[in-house]
Amino acid sequence: xxxxxxxxxxxxxxxxxxxxxxxxxxxxxxxxxxxxxxxxxxxxxxxxxxxxxxxxxxxxxxxxxxxxxxxxxxxxxxxxxxxxxxxxxxxxxxxxxxxxxxxxxxxxxxxxxxxxxxxxxxxxxxxxxxxxxxxxxxxxxxxxxxxxxxxxxxxxxxxxxxxxxxxxxxxxxxxxxxxxxxxxxxxxxxxxxxxxxxxxxxxxxxxxxxxxxxxxxxxxxxxxxxxxxxxxxxxxxxxxxxxxxxxxxxxxxxxxxxxxxxxxxxxxxxxxx
Numbered sequence: 001x002x003x004x005x006x007x008x009x010x011x012x013x014x015x016x017x018x019x020x021x022x023x024x025x026x027x028x029x030x031x032x033x034x035x036x037x038x039x040x041x042x043x044x045x046x047x048x049x050x051x052x053x054x055x056x057x058x059x060x061x062x063x064x065x066x067x068x069x070x071x072x073x074x075x076x077x078x079x080x081x082x083x084x085x086x087x088x089x090x091x092x093x094x095x096x097x098x099x100x101x102x103x104x105x106x107x108x109x110x111x112x113x114x115x116x117x118x119x120x121x122x123x124x125x126x127x128x129x130x131x132x133x134x135x136x137x138x139x140x141x142x143x144x145x146x147x148x149x150x151x152x153x154x155x156x157x158x159x160x161x162x163x164x165x166x167x168x169x170x171x172x173x174x175x176x177x178x179x180x181x182x183x184x185x186x187x188x189x190x191x192x193x194x195x196x197x198x199x200x201x202x203x204x205x206x207x208x209x210x211x212x213x214x215x216x217x218x219x220x221x222x223x224x225x226x227x228x229x230x231x232x233x234x235x236x237x238x239x240x241x242x243x244x245x246x247x248x249x250x251x252x253x254x255x256x257x258x259x260x261x262x263x264x265x266x267x268x269x270x271x272x273x
């Protein structure tokens with residue numbers, strides 16, 4: 001060994017520095033191990049949790065895709081079904097229109113009844129004078145005979161709501177009748193209600209299919225400035241329209257008890273810190 005080597009080996013300063021560097025190296029190694037087994041383990045746990053959440057999101061996305069596909073298919077089926085039902089419904093309304101026209105031919109020819117078909121709806125306008133005495137709400141004998149014929153046709157209509165509307169002109173209620181009918185609202189409502197009761201009790205129409213509405217003078221067909229116009233406005237209108245069918249339940253997917261559940265997380269490994 002040369003002199004320089006001997007001097008370095010025997011140099012106390014160098015020896016002390018070597019020891020310091022050795023201890024520093026051990027400390028840094030220990031710190032690295034601590035960080036690896038401490039914070040590294042924590043980071044791995046967080047990464048594992050994130051992976052679990054990502055898998056849960058992926059499963060939910062897949063479920064939603066299946067649900068959208070199911071709804072799309074069901075919607076296409078329902079649209080085709082509704083289209084067929086619409087055509088069938090219009091055919092039934094035309095048949096009801098023709099039957100009603102036969103039953104009410106005399107009144108139609110005399111201008112006392114007007115029957116109108118609009119797509120899948122049927123409207124029957126009956127002037128009040130053939131149903132009620134003037135200013136009264138009870139049905140006359142002539143009115144009962146008319147309503148029996150109307151009811152016989154209406155009873156054959158399937159899956160229909162039958163709306164009975166009472167209408168008046170704008171002439172105020174006469175004083176002798178004010179106690180019973182404060183206004184045309186009450187008179188029109190009473191007349192509509194009595195027609196509903198007659199159709200239910202005498203014609204045997206299901207009460208669940210019937211509605212009664214009083215509209216007073218607020219929906220005129222003609223001007224109330226002339227006697228002829230007021231006569232048109234005093235009327236009972238019977239409207240048939242299809243019952244609304246909700247697609248919400250029909251489009252609902254089959255129940256899956258596992259749907260929407262987040263997969264159970266795997267147990268976390270014990271920390272090695």
